[in-house]
């Protein structure tokens with residue numbers, strides 16, 4: 247561990263379909279305290295303002311629920327990530343509520359380094375490649391990859407957007423004045439296993455590679471990780487997005503908004519993140535979608551996330 251971690255706590259959960267991921271960042275900190283670990287006291291924590299009060303509002307953008315408030319979340323989060331990165335050798339470790347926040351983190355990296363090419367390691371059960379045009383749910387936490395790619399995927403769309411929805415989606419895609427933030431060839435998925443047709447078509451069309459759990463086990467983690475590193479060889483920087491639902495819900499716990507079976511085990515998840523963390527060009531790591539309100543094993547998901555994090559920062 248040669249990096250200089252700065253924790254960024256963003257408790258926004260407004261883009262998830264189930265309530266409770268705003269408690270995720272705190273649950274991870276509780277797990278540290280419970281085990282007598284001082285990690286969160288050893289490094290600075292920047293606590294950001296969320297927009298969770300918007301959960302009381304009526305939804306007037308059903309194809310991109312609470313997207314207006316999410317613009318404010320992005321402002322807050324991207325600003326903090328940018329500032330932290332610009333202050334020298336800092337390594338932002340973002341502990342987030344729902345996965346829509348990742349779009350704000352990516353925007354922060356891109357605005358800090360507008361001329362650099364950002365590679366993305368996306369560890370998730372889901373592809374998060376929906377857009378307001380294709381979404382069956384309207385939950386923006388299923389959209390951050392498409393959003394960062396600046397894509398609409400209208401050809402596979404099922405929804406007609408209102409003027410307001412289209413305007414705010416465009417605002418979010420172009421956030422920070424740069425669009426797209428990332429290129430499809432610079433994304434590598436790990437453990438994605440629950441996608442819908444419009445997402446599959448987009449991934450196929452742009453050749454986005456997913457290392458499925460069976461492929462990782464059949465070919466071996468080492469080989470797949472070396473190959474993934476090669477795929478990102480032309481990228482100047484790397485961002486790692488760790489959605490805890492990438493892990494197997496039966497093995498770990500159901501303490502996440504959209505649990506999916508047959509995922510990674512804790513060691514596999516740790517090894518994948520560690521591999522990229524060891525690279526100099528990796529600049530930011532994010533943990534998302536820990537939901538202690540849904541955890542049937544007490545606080546097991548947050549405890550697991552904390553163990554992974556602690557291992558990585560040793």
Ligand SMILES: [Mn+2]
Nearest residue numbers: 345370374489
């Ligand atoms: Mn996700």
